[in-house]
Amino acid sequence: MIKTVEWTDEGVRMIDQRLLPVEEKYVMLRSYDEVAEAIKEMVVRGAPAIGVSAAMGIALGTQQAVGTSVDDLQQDFDYICDVMAATRPTAVNLFWAIERMRAAFGRAKAETQDVEEIKQLLVKEARKIFDEDIASNRALGRFGGELIPDGATVLTHCNAGALATAGDYGTALGVIRGARDAGKRIAVIADETRPFLQGSRLTAWELAKDSIPVTIITDNMAGHIMKQGKVDAIVVGADRIAANGDTANKIGTYMVAVLAREHRIPFYVAAPISTIDLKLSSGDQIPIEERNAREVTHIRNQQLAPDGVEVHNPAFDVTPNELVAAIITDKGVARQPYTETLRKLIAS
């Protein structure tokens, strides 16, 4: 089982995703600001993995707080939560995990005034978020696996796999693993997913490790491959899903969704309930992170573009709900009209 992020007695242990697939190296983060930096710098990425990491970072930081009163602890805790919240703007799982930790702090404070005990309860909550993530992706994989026919070739964009979650199954790749574990033969086509190359670096790596057949294409080949009839279904993850089903996910997802409709291929979004943000009525309200130009102009230290050239680098785009055939969650599969079905799933 791939362990993307893990709580240990020494700190938060993560696989450094920037070095994959060339090097499988784990880093030990020994303070909350090291965790925050790792999220910002994409040592870890993927909406659910960011959520789990932030929770662990908060637990770690609070554990190391030196104040002896509950008020001091609360102050440190709030500050750490704010630092975590400022790491990346789009994935709602980050804010969801912070809220979970805040609620846990509130409950702990109501139970005890012992600072050490509160710290322990926060660690417990972070580990619970980790366990729930693994379990919810197993559930999501079972639900989603039923939608994928035996013998299908599934196209995916970015990495919504073990590496985008706490580990194990993943979300979009959880659906593929769910189908595989139900006895179906599945092949995967992975968009390389520029600029960060999560597809060729991460998805290809974890599927190969899992002996699931995978073929890499550059992002601009997806239309051609679909036109040739080589794709039976598309499954992607999500960074935030609005109440109406509009889905923010890795840049390029919107293009894949438009092409899916053009070629009558079902386009599925796979994400745990924690990715749904009912506070936003539509995807227009989802903040889109703009990242550094250097991600586009350079690969490692190789210069790919002239000095000083202008670059756009939005990290995400929004796919309108009408392009989404179904949203696969850990509580079941939602279909149109999402404004009703998502609310019902969450309440269930």
Add this chain to the structure above:
Amino acid sequence: MIKTVEWTDEGVRMIDQRLLPVEEKYVMLRSYDEVAEAIKEMVVRGAPAIGVSAAMGIALGTQQAVGTSVDDLQQDFDYICDVMAATRPTAVNLFWAIERMRAAFGRAKAETQDVEEIKQLLVKEARKIFDEDIASNRALGRFGGELIPDGATVLTHCNAGALATAGDYGTALGVIRGARDAGKRIAVIADETRPFLQGSRLTAWELAKDSIPVTIITDNMAGHIMKQGKVDAIVVGADRIAANGDTANKIGTYMVAVLAREHRIPFYVAAPISTIDLKLSSGDQIPIEERNAREVTHIRNQQLAPDGVEVHNPAFDVTPNELVAAIITDKGVARQPYTETLRKLIAS
């Protein structure tokens, strides 16, 4: 003026496009097989540039042939033409240029039995093809420039610029230069165009050199940028256009065309008449080159994907004519139904 390929007394001089934008280096090719290798290895690329280069390679090789009879020369000439024809399969300008050289050989033989004189006539023909390419792209640029509104932002894919032709204007970028030279303010968005990065490496380089504002995006951002209303028109080049207007061009072009229709943005193809292949009734018959997996798995020597992973790497795709708003040629602008209008333009 950018000189992509040039006839000199020493041989065929080319800018090595694999080193751009980091290094502006020219190579001198002193034999026909060096020219053939340069085409294969993409020292030079772009349909019209391949045509001009092949013609020069044939002239060079024939010039160096040692036989003293016309029959010997013919034999060497035919062999060289076959070597050139085997370099790359998709761009029809290659075969068109070879045909031009064959016809020139035929005419020369009818005129003279002097081997040296025939050699000179072949050099003259190759240089004529070069001159015509420059002139035809100027004409194409004037026609196309009229279709682009003042203040427009034009998206282009791959490099169909000076570097894809003999030099100077280019085809798709010829349209942009034509608009600029007609006094219009034009900005360009360049898809980086994986795997070979002709957009970020070449288009950005030559537009920056020409002081035309250019912004690079990764290929998978095109849909998002169009959805935001940031693109007013799209112009791309072509490697081969079938009689019905179906257009083979750099992989990813088809996706851009589908997205253009989705967002009601006019999608134009710019190519000289020599790119139209009336022998093919539709794009289904255009051979699509599959290139080496390493272009996708590595950038220079940086490994981007796990060892031994499967890769698709089609170099081109076909855009169906119904997605093409107009085909801009050196003889004027063709619109639907292309089966009639292209034939008329060629005959005109």
